[in-house]
Each structure stands twice: as C-alpha cells, then as structure tokens.
Amino acid sequence: VTQRSAMANPNFVALHNNQVMTDEQMETLRRQICVYSTICSQLVEMHRAMSQQQPSSVPTLLMGQHMLYDLAQGNPGFRASARQRWTPSQTQLQILENLFEQGHATPSKQKIKEITMELSQHGQISETNVYNWFQNRKARAKRKQLPSQRGGESENETDDEYPGEKRFKPQRDSNAQNPKS
C-alpha cells in the first residue's frame, strides 16, 4: 500500500543456501576491510619512519599499496555504500525544472522546505535531495556556458581529459586564512 515504485527495495543480498546477507552485514564487512586498510596504511607509514632511523637492522617490507588497491577494485559492492541514491520521479523533475526556470536557482532553506513538502506528494524525497538537485542543476548549467572563453591557448596539460572548462583557480597555498583564536 505504501510501497514506492522502483527503488523501494532495500539492497539486500541473498545467498543460495537460504541464507541472507543484509545490507547492514555487507556494510559491516566493507567497513571491516576498510579498517584493515587503514591499519595497514598506518603501520606501513610507521615502518617507513622507523626505517629511516634504523635502516640496517630492519627487514624490508614487502607489501605495497597495490594490495590494498586491489581489494577495492576487485570487489564491486564493497567499495561504496550499498545504499541507493534518490531518483526524482517524472512529476518531481518537472516541478523542479519549472522552479529552476522561474529563477529559483538557489532556494533558501525555507524555500527548500516548501518545495520538499510539495514534492513529497509525488514520491519519496528529502530536503537534501532538493538542495543537491538545485546545486547540481546550477553547476551543470554554468559549465555548459563557459567553454567560450578560450582564446586558442592549449597549454593545458590535461593528462586525463576532463570535459569541463576549468575556471580560474587561485590555488592558495601555505597561507592560513585567518584562524581566529
């Protein structure tokens, strides 16, 4: 009766011999692996630090980070939370688009509450979803407008081709802003 449409099902895992591993358990497993990962990192770091002090009497560590990396890559489902992400329904999307067109590019918190309230009548939604949607919508609208700034310069390295036009980037460095006491 209160069922939602497509994404109503929790992401659980069913094993073939009538056991079930829930999302939660998957999460626990994944976290456990992360714990190992972190521990190893720290130990390796410590080892390096100490090796610099006593490089002679210490056997070289044969472990590399590739082992850790490997873990993350080889097991889909453990890399990230098994949680699903919100997907706007057609109606919701339509309303959101309308609002955006009407100039509500960055709704205030109060406005977001109202919008959320309205949209919740057309499907499951939270204020964060609404907030994120507007943020993303705006960002992506802006990105499509910028690539007209280039004056034939090609000094950009782009080792990895990213589609977006990177804006000016002040890139402040070792200069604390103004940490107050």
Place this chain on the structure above:
Amino acid sequence: VTQRSAMANPNFVALHNNQVMTDEQMETLRRQICVYSTICSQLVEMHRAMSQQQPSSVPTLLMGQHMLYDLAQGNPGFRASARQRWTPSQTQLQILENLFEQGHATPSKQKIKEITMELSQHGQISETNVYNWFQNRKARAKRKQLPSQRGGESENETDDEYPGEKRFKPQRDSNAQNPKS
C-alpha cells in the same frame, strides 16, 4: 555481528542492484582479508621489534576504536594520482577526526600550526587545509546548512524529520582485529 556467515559462505551472492558477487569474488574477498590479517601481524611484530631498539620519536599507532571513519565513499588514499585540491590521507583524516572529537572544534592559529606540522608527516598539507577542514567539519556537523544524505527509500516510518547527522559515529568495532570467523 553476523558477518561471519558472509565470510564463510561458499555460495554466490546476488545483490538486487544489478550487482552479482560470485563464489569467486567471495573467495577473493576472503583471501584479501587473510592477507590483511597477515600483513598486520607482521607489521605489528616488526613495530615491536623496532620499538625496543628505537623507542624514541615514533608516532603512536592509532589502531583501535577510531578506525571506522569515512572510507565509505571512495578510498582516495590508495589512488596515486595527484589531484588539484587537497585530499586528506586516511591517517590525516583520522588525526583530524580525533582532534575534533577531543573538543578542538576551532583551533587557534597556533594550534593549527602544530596540527599542520604533525599532519605534514603523513602527506602534503598546509595550514589553510587544516583551517578549512575544521571550518567545514564544524559547519556540517552543525547541519546548519541542509542535512545531507539521501531520501530514504526503505521502510522508513513517518519520520517527517530529516536525518540529523550523516557522519559516521565512532562506532566500536570489536571485530576489526580478529576477522577470523
């Protein structure tokens, strides 16, 4: 609590979300965990051996209850590619989280210098990074902004209130150091 069943089960696992984890992958997972276990043992042993020789200025091992943080979304610590904006290493993040929880929500300028000094031993970092991190951490913990995280699709009750927090709590993990089932 019951991740034991997950690790011990030889059958394959199917997630409802287009993902399938086979026998093989489970096996891989198990082996990886064993690898971690072994590596950790060796490193700990090595650490002890070295500590007896050089008990001087070795950073304290952070293993224990504070391990379960934010590795949920991507594990940038193991990706070698350098990025434009600073990304805290796992160790750095751990230390920062610890400091934050210990009440250093708004470190003084002097304190930031110290923290930066400390963290620079675990990766590239600047005082600005530290400053920003605390600012962001505080602001988002306060969720004065909008709360994050998805709109639940699960069998949530009629919770009109949005999730109050999104950060992982320092949840104890009593199994982290003894994954053998």
Place this chain on the structure above:
DNA sequence: AATATATGAATGAACG
C-alpha cells in the same frame, strides 16, 4: 556484458 553518459551526493575551498 562492457562501455559511455547522466546525475545524485560528498567535500575542499571560497565568499560575504
């Protein structure tokens, strides 16, 4: 099934 794209979410940095 593998790859490409669209887009929700997370977060470092900047702005007022």
Place this chain on the structure above:
DNA sequence: CGTTCATTCATATATT
C-alpha cells in the same frame, strides 16, 4: 561563521 561554488566520486541509466 553560515552559505555557496567548484570539483570529484559513485551509481543509475542508456547504448552498443
């Protein structure tokens, strides 16, 4: 300090 921007990550969906 609260809020917003910019960039990145991960997943859902589309395409081949």
